Each structure stands twice: as C-alpha cells, then as structure tokens.
Amino acid sequence: MTQIPVTVLTGYLGAGKTTLLNRILSEPHGKKYAVIVNEYGEEGIDGALVVGADEEVFEMNNGCICCTVRGDLIRVISGLMKRAANFDGILVETTGLADPGPVAQTFFADEEIAAKAKIDSIVTVVDAKHLPLRLKDSKEAEEQIAFADIILLNKADLVSADELAEIERAIRAINRYAKIIRTTKCQVPLDQILGLGSFDLNEILKREPDFLKTEEEHDHHDHEHHHGPGCGHDCGHDHHEHHDHGHHHANEIHDSEISSLSLVTEQALDGAKFEEWLGDLRANKGQDLLRYKGIIDIKGSDRRLVIQGVHMMMDGTNLGHWKEDEKRVSRLVFIGRHLDEKTLREGFARCAA
Amino acid sequence: MNSAVYRQWKFDAPIVSLCANRNGDWVAAALGDGTARLFPASDEAIEPKIIQLHDGVSLSLQPDADAHAFLSGGDDGKILIIDPAVGETVLLAEHKNQWIDHVAGSADGKYRAYNTGKKIHVLDEEGKAKYDAPLTSPSNPGALVFSPNGKRLAASHYNGVSLWWMNAKDKSATVLAWKGSHLDVIWSPDGKLLLTSMQDCALHGWQLSDSKEMRMQGYAAKIRSMGFTARAKYLATSGAEQVICWPFSGGGPWGKPPLTLGGTDNRLVTQVAPHPKDEMVAAGYDDGMIIMAPLDGRMEVMINPPSAIDKSPIKGLVWNAAGDTLFAATESGTLMLFTLDSVRKALVHTN
Numbered sequence: 259m260t261q262i263p264v265t266v267l268t269g270y271l272g273a274g275k276t277t278l279l280n281r282i283l284s285e286p287h288g289k290k291y292a293v294i295v296n297e298y299g300e301e302g303i304d305g306a307l308v309v310g311a312d313e314e315v316f317e318m319n320n321g322c323i324c325c326t327v328r329g330d331l332i333r334v335i336s337g338l339m340k341r342a343a344n345f346d347g348i349l350v351e352t353t354g355l356a357d358p359g360p361v362a363q364t365f366f367a368d369e370e371i372a373a374k375a376k377i378d379s380i381v382t383v384v385d386a387k388h389l390p391l392r393l394k395d396s397k398e399a400e401e402q403i404a405f406a407d408i409i410l411l412n413k414a415d416l417v418s419a420d421e422l423a424e425i426e427r428a429i430r431a432i433n434r435y436a437k438i439i440r441t442t443k444c445q446v447p448l449d450q451i452l453g454l455g456s457f458d459l460n461e462i463l464k465r466e467p468d469f470l471k472t473e474e475e476h477d478h479h480d481h482e483h484h485h486g487p488g489c490g491h492d493c494g495h496d497h498h499e500h501h502d503h504g505h506h507h508a509n510e511i512h513d514s515e516i517s518s519l520s521l522v523t524e525q526a527l528d529g530a531k532f533e534e535w536l537g538d539l540r541a542n543k544g545q546d547l548l549r550y551k552g553i554i555d556i557k558g559s560d561r562r563l564v565i566q567g568v569h570m571m572m573d574g575t576n577l578g579h580w581k582e583d584e585k586r587v588s589r590l591v592f593i594g595r596h597l598d599e600k601t602l603r604e605g606f607a608r609c610a611a
Numbered sequence: 612m613n614s615a616v617y618r619q620w621k622f623d624a625p626i627v628s629l630c631a632n633r634n635g636d637w638v639a640a641a642l643g644d645g646t647a648r649l650f651p652a653s654d655e656a657i658e659p660k661i662i663q664l665h666d667g668v669s670l671s672l673q674p675d676a677d678a679h680a681f682l683s684g685g686d687d688g689k690i691l692i693i694d695p696a697v698g699e700t701v702l703l704a705e706h707k708n709q710w711i712d713h714v715a716g717s718a719d720g721k722y723r724a725y726n727t728g729k730k731i732h733v734l735d736e737e738g739k740a741k742y743d744a745p746l747t748s749p750s751n752p753g754a755l756v757f758s759p760n761g762k763r764l765a766a767s768h769y770n771g772v773s774l775w776w777m778n779a780k781d782k783s784a785t786v787l788a789w790k791g792s793h794l795d796v797i798w799s800p801d802g803k804l805l806l807t808s809m810q811d812c813a814l815h816g817w818q819l820s821d822s823k824e825m826r827m828q829g830y831a832a833k834i835r836s837m838g839f840t841a842r843a844k845y846l847a848t849s850g851a852e853q854v855i856c857w858p859f860s861g862g863g864p865w866g867k868p869p870l871t872l873g874g875t876d877n878r879l880v881t882q883v884a885p886h887p888k889d890e891m892v893a894a895g896y897d898d899g900m901i902i903m904a905p906l907d908g909r910m911e912v913m914i915n916p917p918s919a920i921d922k923s924p925i926k927g928l929v930w931n932a933a934g935d936t937l938f939a940a941t942e943s944g945t946l947m948l949f950t951l952d953s954v955r956k957a958l959v960h961t962n
Binding site: 317318342 | 623624625627642643644667668670686708709710712728729750751769790791792810811832833
C-alpha cells in the first residue's frame with residue numbers, strides 16, 4: 259500500500275506559512291491535499307479538506323525507547339485514511355511554538371500511521387526581516403531551523419543583500435544541511451518543497467553527492483591543527499569562512515546552542531562498534547540529537563548502511579552495493595544541541611575496524 | 612481448505628467499521644465512501660439496505676441507546692441515529708467544521724454522548740443537552756463508553772480515564788490516573804472493572820471498588836479489539852500473534868498467566884468476537900484468516916484461510932445475538948457471512 263506523503267510546514271507566526279499553504283493549494287497541479295491546521299477557521303484556505311486539531315504531545319514508552327508523539331496527528335491522519343477517495347498528500351501546518359521533533363517521531367513510532375503515511379519533509383518558513391529578533395527571544399525558532407530540510411527565507415525583498423548574507427550565516431550555523439531558498443511572498447516552485455523524500459533512506463543515498471558538497475570545505479581542514487590549543491575568537495584570524503563549519507562560534511546575530519557537525523572517514527567501520535557507539539549516543543544524548551543522517555561503510559559488508567534519525571528514533575538499512583572502483587567514505591552528520599565535537603570525533607574514530 | 616463462508620458481498624469502498632445493534636438482530640457496516648450497509652443479522656441477509664451517512668466518512672459507529680438502532684458520528688460534524696429496519700437516518704445533532712470522533716448510547720436507553728474535540732456532549736432521551744455546558748476531557752478522548760447498566764460514562768484520554776455518574780447533577784469527574792495515551796475502553800459486564808488499551812501497546816485496568824490496578828504488557832501492536840467471553844470468564848484481546856485471553860473469573864487476572872489461543876505463525880490478530888453464549892472466541896487476522904477457538908483448550912478451527920477472499924486484514928467481526936451467524940469485514944471491502952451450519956459443512960469436507 260502506498261504511503262501518503264506528509265509535508266510539515268513550520269515557522270514563526272507571520273513568517274508566511276499561510277501564504278505558502280494558499281500557494282500550494284491554489285496551484286493548478288490537479289492534486290488533492292488534506293491540510294491539518296492548529297485552528298480551523300483561518301481565512302483563505304480553500305479548495306482543500308481542512309481539519310483543525312489542537313496540538314497534543316503524548317509521551318510514550320515503547321519498549322526501551324521513550325519518545326513523544328503527536329496524538330492529534332495520529333487521530334486525524336487515521337481519520338483521513340478512512341476515506342475511500344484518498345489524498346495525494348497531507349500538509350501539516352504547525353504553530354510557531356511547535357516542536358518539530360514529536361511531529362517527525364510520530365511517523366516512526368506509530369505503526370498504524372507508518373503503514374499509511376510517511377513524512378516527506380519539514381519545510382520551515384523564516385521571516386528574513388525578523389529572524390534575528392526571533393532567534394534572540396525564542397528557542398522554538400532555532401529548533402524549527404534545526405529540524406528543517408528546506409528553509410524558505412521569506413520576505414527576502416525586505417532586507418539588504420548584506421543582511422541576507424548575515425541571516426544565512428546564522429541559519430547555517432544552526433543547520434548546515436538544509437537547503438535555503440530565498441523567497442518573496444513564499445513564491446517557490448512546488449517541486450522544490452513537495453515530494454522530496456527527505457526522510458527516505460533511498461533518497462538520502464541518491465543525494466550522496468550533496469553530502470560530499472558540504473564536506474569540500476572540510477576536506478583540508480582539521481581545526482585542531484589550524485588554530486592550535488587555546489585559540490579563541492579573538493586570536494586575530496579571519497573567522498569569517500569558519501562560520502559555515504557549524505562550530506560554536508559567536509555569531510553576530512545569535513549564539514545558538516544548536517550546531518551542525520559532520521564526521522567523515524575513509525576507514526571502514528566495525529559494525530558492532532559503530533552500532534554500540536551510536537546506540538549509546540542515542541540513549542544518552544537522544545534529547546539533544548535533533549536530526550542525523552549517514553551513509554556508512556561497514557567492514558565486511560558490500561552494501562552501504564544508510565541511516566536517518568530524530569532524537570532516539572532511528573531508521574537504518576543496507577541499501578545498494580558500493581561500486582567496484584568507488585572510494586568508500588563513511589559520512590555521518592548531526593544537528594544537535596550542545597554537540598561535544600571532540601568527544602564525537604573521538605568516538606567515531608574508535609569505530610574504525 | 613476452502614472458506615466456510617456462506618455468503619459474501621464485495622463493496623466498492625473499504626469497510627471502516629462493523630457493528631451489531633444492542634438487540635443483536637441487525638448489523639451495520641460503515642464504508643469509506645460515507646455510506647453504510649445494513650443487514651439483518653441472520654442467514655436471511657441477502658441484499659443490504661444502502662444508506663448515505665456522512666459527507667466524508669463515519670468516524671464512530673456504535674449501538675444506539677435505542678436497542679434497535681445505531682449511532683454514527685462523522686467527519687462532517689453530524690451525529691445520526693440509524694433505524695436499520697426502515698433504512699433511514701435521523702440527525703441528532705450537528706457541529707459544522709468539527710469532527711465527531713466518538714459516539715455512545717447508554718444501554719438503559721436514557722443517554723447519548725459524543726465529543727467535539729475535548730468537549731463531551733451528553734443528550735437525554737429527548738435529544739436535549741443534559742448539562743448547561745459540555746463536559747470536558749483533559750485531551751481529545753480516546754473513547755467514550757457507557758457502563759453496561761448505562762449509569763456511568765467513561766472517557767479515556769491522555770494520562771487516564773475520567774468517569775461521570777449520569778444520575779449526579781454536577782459535572783465533576785472521577786479520574787483514574789495512569790501515564791500515557793489511553794485509547795479504547797472496555798467495562799466488565801458487571802461494571803466493576805474498567806480497562807483501556809494504550810498507545811504503547813499495553814492494557815491497563817482498574818477495579819473500581821478499591822482502585823486496584825492491573826497492567827498487561829507485551830503486545831506486538833495496539834489492541835484494537837477486545838471482548839469479554841461468555842459469563843465473563845476471560846477478556847479476549849487482539850494485538851498479538853495469538854488471541855490473548857486474560858482470566859477474570861475467580862477474583863481477577865492478577866498473578867495469572869493468560870490463555871493463548873490459535874497458532875503462532877507470524878500473523879497478527881486484528882479482531883476478536885467472543886461467542887455470546889458458548890465458551891468460544893472467533894478471531895480475525897491481518898491476512899484475512901479467521902478462526903473459531905474454544906476456550907477449553909481444544910484445537911481451533913479455521914473457517915477462512917488467509918487470503919482466501921482478499922488479502923486485507925479483518926477489520927470487523929460480529930456475532931448475532933442468537934450466536935448462529937458470524938459477520939466478518941475485510942479492510943478492502945468484503946463482508947462475509949458464516950453460519951454454524953456452513954462451518955460444520957466445510958469441516959466435514961475437509962475431513
């Protein structure tokens with residue numbers, strides 16, 4: 259049975275989510291969408307089935323995994339799936355204060371939902387003019403950026419080119435892997451935000467070259483060597499280029515607890531050691547791991563291990579074979595809070611076979 | 612072995628629920644296209660009555676307070692009373708732009724209840740609101756179920772169950788607390804025990820007299836179907852490879868292992884239907900297989916092999932009051948009718 263794709267639209271109030279929703283629904287794509295909003299009665303959402311539901315976050319103990327799910331989404335999506343004439347997609351509009359974590363986890367934690375629906379992408383709409391303020395006064399604004407697959411940097415026409423560049427840097431410091439699209443009135447081709455398969459392991463594998471792209475800047479960098487011990491932010495180097503590397507550098511706009519980190523190695527990993535290391539990490543630091551993805555070369559296996567996770571919930575499988583002449587590189591990227599880069603690099607290195 | 616099915620009907624839409632009225636002489640199937648099919652609950656069922664229920668789909672189909680009728684709540688905000696003999700519906704209430712997730716009718720014929728979000732509306736025999744304002748649940752209810760004698764209303768929700776006495780004037784609730792998301796509710800036939808199925812694939816229960824609790828874990832999936840067997844000896848439950856029957860005679864299930872029925876074969880029990888009189892349970896699985904299993908340990912009988920009719924899971928399983936006819940609905944839209952006679956004949960052919 260084909261699973262219906264679910265796109266999550268998040269972002270602060272006023273950033274442009276409703277505009278985006280209306281755009282999606284008013285385009286002549288011939289597709290039928292169901293929209294789940296926090297409060298029915300919003301003006302201007304027509305041509306689609308709209309369901310209003312209060313956000314309900316439920317804690318669930320499922321074996322040894324403690325996780326939170328969105329009870330309202332389980333209830334509403336189950337109800338929508340009862341209809342004989344099904345939908346081409348479901349759009350979930352969350353409030354500005356919503357935590358995207360439980361939303362994503364719902365699609366992995368509830369088997370009945372997982373059988374019928376799959377989360378396609380988290381699209382975060384950001385107000386370019388007000389983001390700096392939002393980042394200062396709201397933890398949720400940071401989180402919504404951290405969880406995003408796509409970030410629409412909206413109202414880009416209301417800020418200068420320099421300001422835009424600064425804002426992008428601030429966003430990158432939090433989430434290095436999301437695609438940022440500058441928009442005005444959320445004008446964006448729909449194929450750039452819908453039907454992306456961002457949580458799909460096959461898609462993650464297909465996009466492998468993109469994993470490489472974010473690494474090119476890193477290939478020749480090893481920060482310990484570059485700066486030497488004790489180097490802080492005022493050691494006279496031009497730190498401008500390092501803002502892309504997701505370290506805890508003070509950003510002019512915002513110093514976030516959240517950062518992005520990537521671990522790369524050309525050494526094959528020992529399957530058992532890697533499983534144990536990652537398992538411990540998820541168990542102990544699960545709350546701080548927001549999203550992670552990886553393509554791993556396990557020694558003795560001809561196939562690539564592709565993984566994807568949100569907090570403690572992880573999805574992983576062996577997909578496709580490494581090509582004969584292909585250089586095998588293992589890559590694991592994290593977006594999380596208080597990421598201890600040193601410990602993570604050391605732990606990852608110890609997984610080498 | 613071939614299926615022991617006596618008669619079957621294939622519909623153009625999935626079956627979302629199957630239910631018998633309280634008298635046990637009519638059966639209703641709600642379909643994914645918003646219609647319902649009504650059948651007399653006997654081997655005389657030939658052509659169903661077709662009625663339109665909701666613009667979208669029925670979210671909750673239950674026996675009505677009127678022992679003859681059914682109650683349906685839909686995603687179009689309508690609550691309907693269905694008279695199966697006449698084949699017509701009466702609009703009890705309507706809430707535009709709201710979903711009616713749950714409906715319930717009290718067995719004493721006095722009350723009907725339904726929810727709109729966290730608000731629980733209770734209507735009296737004349738269809739008038741019992742209270743000045745709806746009752747409230749701490750979260751969207753997982754279920755709304757009256758006690759067997761109709762005197763109490765239970766609403767499961769996040770972190771517990773709320774109970775209201777129907778003969779009390781005030782709206783204060785007794786809350787049975789247990790952390791987690793509570794879904795379906797079942798009362799024991801004597802009204803002394805209440806159990807819920809939970810999001811984390813477990814059952815939780817309370818003995819109401821002293822609030823003594825019980826917890827049954829280890830299920831592979833959410834328990835979507837449960838029922839007490841004849842004379843309340845066992846509570847039969849779905850959600851595992853076998854039919855798990857908790858012993859309730861002799862003071863309750865504490866410290867006793869469950870009776871497990873049916874083979875273990877990598878399939879999931881999706882529906883259970885205890886026989887109304889005999890000590891036997893019918894069970895349906897996620898691959899369409901249906902069995903009848905005696906409670907005394909004798910071997911079960913397969914009355915519908917897996918994928919015999921269609922490959923979809925058994926979504927509804929219901930006996931008539933006489934206990935001589937069994938209806939089974941598959942998720943993809945086939946309704947099957949078995950009689951004890953058709954089962955006997957099929958077994959003779961096998962042997």
